[in-house]
Amino acid sequence: MGQGQPRRHHQVPQFYLRGFADDSDRVKVVRFGEQPRTFVTSVKNVAVEANFYKVDWLDAVREDLAEKLIGKVEDAAVEPLRLLAQHGELTVQQRGDVATWVVLQYLRGRGKRVDSVGLQKLMLRADLALGGKQRLASRLGLDDSAEVDALWDSIVVRGELADPPTMRYSHLRTMFSSTISKVAAAYVQAHWQVVTFQRRRLFTSDQPVCLWRAPDDDPGVGLLTADAVSIPLNHTTGLVIFPQIPSGITGESAPTTQYHRWFLAHTWMSAEELLILHPDDELPDWLPAYREARLGTLGLPDIQQFIDIGEAWRTHQDRSQPAAEVSF
Numbered sequence: 001m002g003q004g005q006p007r008r009h010h011q012v013p014q015f016y017l018r019g020f021a022d023d024s025d026r027v028k029v030v031r032f033g034e035q036p037r038t039f040v041t042s043v044k045n046v047a048v049e050a051n052f053y054k055v056d057w058l059d060a061v062r063e064d065l066a067e068k069l070i071g072k073v074e075d076a077a078v079e080p081l082r083l084l085a086q087h088g089e090l091t092v093q094q095r096g097d098v099a100t101w102v103v104l105q106y107l108r109g110r111g112k113r114v115d116s117v118g119l120q121k122l123m124l125r126a127d128l129a130l131g132g133k134q135r136l137a138s139r140l141g142l143d144d145s146a147e148v149d150a151l152w153d154s155i156v157v158r159g160e161l162a163d164p165p166t167m168r169y170s171h172l173r174t175m176f177s178s179t180i181s182k183v184a185a186a187y188v189q190a191h192w193q194v195v196t197f198q199r200r201r202l203f204t205s206d207q208p209v210c211l212w213r214a215p216d217d218d219p220g221v222g223l224l225t226a227d228a229v230s231i232p233l234n235h236t237t238g239l240v241i242f243p244q245i246p247s248g249i250t251g252e253s254a255p256t257t258q259y260h261r262w263f264l265a266h267t268w269m270s271a272e273e274l275l276i277l278h279p280d281d282e283l284p285d286w287l288p289a290y291r292e293a294r295l296g297t298l299g300l301p302d303i304q305q306f307i308d309i310g311e312a313w314r315t316h317q318d319r320s321q322p323a324a325e326v327s328f
Helices: 014-020 065-085 092-107 110-140 145-157 167-175 178-189 257-270 303-320
Strands: 008-010 026-031 037-042 048-050 190-196 210-212 228-232 237-246 250-253 274-277
Touching: 014 065, 014 274, 065 092, 065 190, 065 237, 092 167, 092 178, 092 228, 110 145, 110 167, 178 190, 178 237, 210 257, 228 257
Parallel strands: 190 250
Antiparallel strands: 008 048, 026 037, 026 274, 190 237, 210 228, 228 237
């Protein structure tokens, strides 16, 4: 990487986190997981990882292209997000800039990369499971049945696989696919509501874009199927996008207790590893301060299903083969 090129890649932009910071750019962080803790730090140290968006291209000039494209989206969104928080009027272009940032923000984090990696690993395991141990031995050039059995149990059954070398590229390809422009266009036409709380406070997380859908027989929820998408804009103001209500209008909602609880609950549930608060704020007593970290939302099928399908298919193939002729 050339001198002066970005190395510390933020999954949540610093300009956004400053809406929850004090005058010294400090925020309070609640970290979930096996070693939970709460601490105060600078926004530059939150949701950041070295070279997170870097891809090893043959052309070294392009290795930081993703970070630069993300930077352009962020730069375009700074002013309209500030206007939204102040209940200002947005142009159609500015609505588009906000919508693009919202969609990209939902797709860019560690959880979505975990989903991408998990899917790549599942596809490899499923392919091996459907082919069976004989095919696995053939692909690896193995004759030792004990070694094949051990690899089968390790790779196919338990999924003990290294992260694929394509994991970053696949994640970035998803981020910058037509999904962003398609969803952003729908969000521009959707109804928006801004709510500002006078005494109550909001917090955000390492996944600030929260999807909500009324309970029904389909547990899945996506950017276009959500009934509501909430985003805390700063520690007093939040935005709600209603993808199912086309109006192209931004309205204002009363800062009710119910609305406040709704924002906090969905922000807490959508967090992956971190909650981010103003240093002077505290989590309400009705929200647990600790829970397991939750990276990724993709519900992957049980690999045993693929093993069973492969065995059933091979049994069918064996039965359909003509019986060998017997000579006397």
